[in-house]
Amino acid sequence: MASINDEKNYLDVQVGTFEFSFNKKYRFIALSNDIVLGIFFLVGSVFFLFEPLKTAGAVLFIIGSAQLLARPILKIFHAIYFTRRNRS
Secondary structure (H helix, E strand, C coil): CEEEEECCCEEEEEECCEEEEEECCHHHHHHHHHHHHHHHHHHHHHHCCCHHHHHHHHHHHHHHHHHHHHHHHHHHHHHEEEEECCCC
């Protein structure tokens, strides 16, 4: 049977002998990344309106795309860790 413990900084989900812990402090990091990502795409879109700035716009789109790829990977690495609980 699964149980969920919601504390101030962590959300622990226990399933059998395994426990998944989510660290809530990384929510701020993820939201900050989303804001920067939006700025890159917005500025890149404006740059595409002007011929001399198209290369810079393409570079911003590439950086924004890399952030889109890194976003879920970083969330997994920073927010989840697995522990095996001893049966007591």
